Amino acid sequence: MTAAAEGSPAFGMTRARRNALLRSEPVQGFALISPTFLYALILLVLPILVVIAHSFWTQNYLTIDRTFTLENYRIALTEPIYRDLLWRSLYISLTVSLFTVVLAYPIAYFISFHGGRHKSLWLFLITIPFWTSYLLRVMSWKVILGYNGVLNSGLMGLGVIDEPSTALLYNSTAVIITLTHAWAAFAILPIFVSLEKVDRTLVEAAKDLGDGPIRSFLRVTLPLSAPGVISAALIVMIPTVGDYVTPKLVGGKDGVMIANAIQAQFGKASNWPLGAALSVTTMLIVTLIAGATVLILRAAQRLAR
Amino acid sequence: MPERPQAERPMIEIKSVTRSYGAFKALDDASLTIKEGEFFSLLGPSGCGKTTLLRxxxxxxxxxxxxxSVDGQSMEGIPANRRPTNMVFQxxxxxxxLNVEQNVAYGLKRLKLAGSEEKRRVEEALAQVSLTGLGKRLATELSGGQRQRVALARALVxxxxxxxxxxxxxALDKKLREQMQVELRRLQQAVGITFVLVTHDQYEALAMSDRIAVMFGGRIAQIASPKEIYQRPVNRQVADFLGGMNFVKAEIVEENGASLVLDTLGFGRIKTDKPKAFVRNGGAATLGIRPERLRVLWDNATAKFEVAGKVVERHYFGEITHLIVEIPGLEKPLSVTETNDFGADDIPVGTSIRLAYDPEALVAMAD
Incomplete structure (x- = not known):
């Protein structure tokens, strides 16, 4: 035994080095996250790489020409139809996030400040619409906003209008209404969490220093819950830009969004490279807007001090 | 009508205030008057109702x-933001x-002062609490003591x-706390504003207040000056809360207008002032004497009043020593506090000693 150990000092040293490597914290950390890391790599990073690669290629009927070209991006950025669709998507998603946050804030505020012992019950009730499929919820808006829908017959019954309005369904307003409802819970939760973190004695201190309920809200509660408002706005804005089902079902021809065009390129039009270029462009613009929002709000916070 | 002397003008009048939560009474029929310019403390253990009263x-x-009522004006229906009071929160x-300056200026914004006037008042308040020059610091960059000063400046401004x-x-450590006690008292005397302090720390209350209200279980037990509260507590509960007290069972021999004559086993017959709120409960009463009012008699020294006993325990506390002395006839041994300048810390356990006392230091109280 002793002779063997003495006879192979090199072997002993590599083993010691290998053990040290295995014991080092970064290696152990990577080993621990490797299953999830591989999962994310295969299902998130690889598809994005495939899309990015396609966006630089050309479709030749059934084959794909793999020579590098920027032609797809030229079309995506200069063709009026895609530009308009992109603008409309941004307009719809920004409007939706604004409305969602404005409507979600009072609900979150009520639960946080006046929910008492029933806070979790209230939060639970808010998730109830999510027990059914998203499609069903969109379809039910069709029932409400449609030509013979609940809203039209209700308004006619009240004598507000004489004949059913067609302005309710199949346009961007219908998309905005449906998306605002669909994303409400996603905005309520982050705002609720940030309101929960607001120390109630700070509100009392504001009151003690002479502020009425509205002033103390504007000067203390609102600024301190701003992080929740920002994350709520981003959580709603980022996915709604690329929403595809809602405009398809309630948007009509005036409510078509960029995702519908992308779907068409990958489907009927069978031009994967153009679809890929449109996807990458949308992704980049959303990233830029989200990044800019965060930076602007941070600067605003610093200025407010 | 001539104006009453300023020091006697009532600033806060609390008349039989009760606060119940269902069947539980957080505050039960509390009445007290706080005078203008007074440093008044509400002292008691947690849950005694002192914070409820302050709020x-x-x-x-x-x-x-x-x-x-505050300053003669009833506070009924007046919300916190329109009361002439400001609070330093726990x-x-x-x-x-907000930064320090903005914190201090918070309440001033509503008054719409000229910019220079607002700045002057903020700086004055910061100077009062020795925070000059820290105006631009963020609240998160302050130490506990500094945060406390900002809270104080924000209210004083x-x-x-x-x-x-x-x-x-x-929330402050012992040394800083003692320093702040002195500073708070000094500040109160400088600005002349009526201070109402809530505390569970008897030394804090004794060191800073003009008068103290001791509270237990939602009721006010005694309102008096620190000295009177410490020396002449009305009952055992108050006596116990305000530091150590030796209790001696006594029998009432004679009771008249202002005085009591009591018989005790260890101290013999004692004649003492009858406390104001004394309620006779049969023939028994309790006498109390603070541990520092008992003095060890060395060698052949004698005193007019003395008791003899045996040291059974000795506890060393640096500047003082606590001796536990068994006295024949007393059901509980006496606790004696001696400063360590004469060597009380060297008295061996088991030594027979004599203790001198002043009969004046023995106070009668309700059980």
């Missing part, structure tokens, strides 16, 4: 019955999104008629 003066809570409640302090020193 009702501030307007964060309302009495179930009874009335509160957690300090410094606004984390409003020039309130009453400053309410909710355990303002409890």
């Amino acid at each position: 009702m003066i501030a307007g964060f809570d309302n009495p179930t019955s009874g009335s509160i 957690s300090y409640a410094i606004f984390p999104h 409003m020039r309130p008629k009453v400053l309410l302090l909710d355990e303002p020193l409890s």
Whole structure:
């Protein structure tokens, strides 16, 4: 035994080095996250790489020409139809996030400040619409906003209008209404969490220093819950830009969004490279807007001090 | 009508205030008057109702019955933001999104002062609490003691008629706390504002207050000056809360207008002042004597009044030593506090000693 150990000092040293490597914290950390890391790599990073690669290629009927070209991006950025669709998507998603946050804030505020012992019950009730499929919820808006829908017959019954309005369904307003409802819970939760973190004695201190309920809200509660408002706005804005089902079902021809065009390129039009270029462009613009929002709000916070 | 002397003018009048939560009474029929310019403390263990009372003066809570008035004006229906009181919160409640200056100026914004006047008042308040030059610091960059000073400046800058302090020193370490006690007292005398302090720390209350209200279980047990509260507690509960006290069972021999004559086993017959609130409960009463009012007699020294006993325990505390002395006839041994300048820390356990006392130091109290 002793002779063997003495006879192979090199072997002993590599083993010691290998053990040290295995014991080092970064290696152990990577080993621990490797299953999830591989999962994310295969299902998130690889598809994005495939899309990015396609966006630089050309479709030749059934084959794909793999020579590098920027032609797809030229079309995506200069063709009026895609530009308009992109603008409309941004307009719809920004409007939706604004409305969602404005409507979600009072609900979150009520639960946080006046929910008492029933806070979790209230939060639970808010998730109830999510027990059914998203499609069903969109379809039910069709029932409400449609030509013979609940809203039209209700308004006619009240004598507000004489004949059913067609302005309710199949346009961007219908998309905005449906998306605002669909994303409400996603905005309520982050705002609720940030309101929960607001120390109630700070509100009392504001009151003690002479502020009425509205002033103390504007000067203390609102600024301190701003992080929740920002994350709520981003959580709603980022996915709604690329929403595809809602405009398809309630948007009509005036409510078509960029995702519908992308779907068409990958489907009927069978031009994967153009679809890929449109996807990458949308992704980049959303990233830029989200990044800019965060930076602007941070600067605003610093200025407010 | 001639104006009453300023020091006697009542600033806060609390008349039989009760606050109940269902069947539980957080405050039960409390009445007291706090004079203008007074440093008044509400002292008691947690849950005694002292914070409830303070919050009702501030307007964060309302009495179930009874009335509160500040400076002659009834506070009924007046919300916290329109009361002439300001509060220093236990957690300090410094606004984390504002810097020191903005925190102090918070309440001034509503008064719409000229910019220079606002700046002057903020700087004056910061100087009062020795924070000059720290105006631009963020609340998150301050130490506990500094946060406490910001909270104080933020309230003082409003020039309130009453400053309410909710355990303002409890989060500070011992040394800083003692330093702040002195500073707070000095500041109160400089600005002349009525201070109402809530505390559970008897030494804090004794060191700072003009008068103290001791509270237990929602009721006020005694309102008096620190010296009187310490020396002449009305009952065992108050005596116990205000530091160590030796209790001696006594039998009432004679009771008349102002005095009591009592018989005890260890101290013999004692004649003592009858406490104001003394309620006779049969023939028995309790006498109390503070441990530091008993003195060890060395060698052949004698005193007019003395008791003899045997040291059974000795506890060393640096500048003082606690001796536990068994006295024949007393059911409980006496606790004696001696300063260590004469060698009380060297008395061996088991030594027979004699203790001198002043019969004046023995106070009768209700059981």
